[in-house]
Amino acid sequence: MHPALRKHFEELVKLTDAEYEHIAPCYHLKKFKKHSILLQPGDVVNHEYFVLKGLLKTFTIDDSGKEHILQFSMENWWVSDYMALHTNGKSSFIIQCLEDVELLYISFDDRQRLCDELHQFERFCRLKITSGFVSMQKRVMALMKNDAQSRYQQLLEQYPSLFQRVPKAMIAAYLGVSRETLSRLHV
Amino acid sequence: MHPALRKHFEELVKLTDAEYEHIAPCYHLKKFKKHSILLQPGDVVNHEYFVLKGLLKTFTIDDSGKEHILQFSMENWWVSDYMALHTNGKSSFIIQCLEDVELLYISFDDRQRLCDELHQFERFCRLKITSGFVSMQKRVMALMKNDAQSRYQQLLEQYPSLFQRVPKAMIAAYLGVSRETLSRLHV
Secondary structure (H helix, E strand, O other): OOHHHHHHHHOOOOOOHHHHHHHHHHOEEEEEOOOOEEEOOOOEOOEEEEEEEOOEEEEEEOOOOOEEEEEEEOOOOEEOOHHHHHHOOEOOOEEEEOOOEEEEEEEHHHHHHHHHHOHHHHHHHHHHHHHHHHHHHHHHHHHHHOOHHHHHHHHHHHOOOHHHHOOHHHHHHHHOOOHHHHHHOOO | OOHHHHHHHHOOOOOOHHHHHHHHHHOEEEEEOOOOEEEOOOOEOOEEEEEEEOOEEEEEEOOOOOEEEEEEEOOOOEEOOHHHHHHOOEOOOEEEEOOOEEEEEEEHHHHHHHHHHOHHHHHHHHHHHHHHHHHHHHHHHHHHHOOHHHHHHHHHHHOOOHHHHOOHHHHHHHHOOOHHHHHHOOO
16 A cells, blocks of 8 residues: 555544555556646546645636636545546546646546445545535635635635645636736735 | 435435334434524534425625525435534534424434444445535536526526525525626526
């Protein structure tokens, strides 16, 4: 088992060494160069990815060509198109590497099998997705309630390192504001 | 076990009659009159609620007195302040009954215990929260990407009955648009 992944599990659940040995072969290492596309609209989604190194963005492009960023994913984050993954459907997002990236990926079938076989593995999945749910709720409330300035401030406080790693235009596409609005903020 | 709740579980997981008998006493019936408040900011959150009958809204009020609705919850929906529930924290939302409401509630401790004791119960919780996560992702994308008209249309297609049950002002507070904008839409 990759030590970063094992550490990540150990933060939430108790698994024995034998169980880690059982889980380990389901995760496979893959490296991607900066700008590589992991998923694009229409792709069948059957993997979940754990980021060991690097940064990715999950986004869509609307009819007018404007980019909308759902998520940035950095070290120790999970990424996939979860709607497609759980409905056996096709991706509606683009997932792209913003840096050279190292990932561990697991197939949906292996993930389901591990959920069946190991109660603690299912617990881990439940707790992770619960955190994701709560984050998305916060994001919905921030989009409705907060102006661009406070959304920017909130993101800066939560993920200061992100601002060193991605250009301003992408921060704007994540916050749901125009580049012009962003450049007018007191940042 | 209340038949509506049992049916709800049966849609996602396989539990034996004995297991349903084990789960049943953890859920308690409670009735609320229209306008009752289930939770308010600062309340300790230690219950999750399953709606048998009626409609509720989860919302906050900002400093300017404006209401922002995170969620409507109707029959067969779960409702709580999940961030507070999972961090043993205090509510940052108000949950209010928009109609006379009948609920089944479970304490956080009983829910945790059932997750420990019954793998299938934990599976159920994982699948439910996964659906919630995907819905919230869709909502984030809609708030960033779609104009008020398409967000209205999307809500109308997804929950037509909601439009019979709540006033326009609340639909506006859910969609993140002003009442004036909503009244200008072709609806």
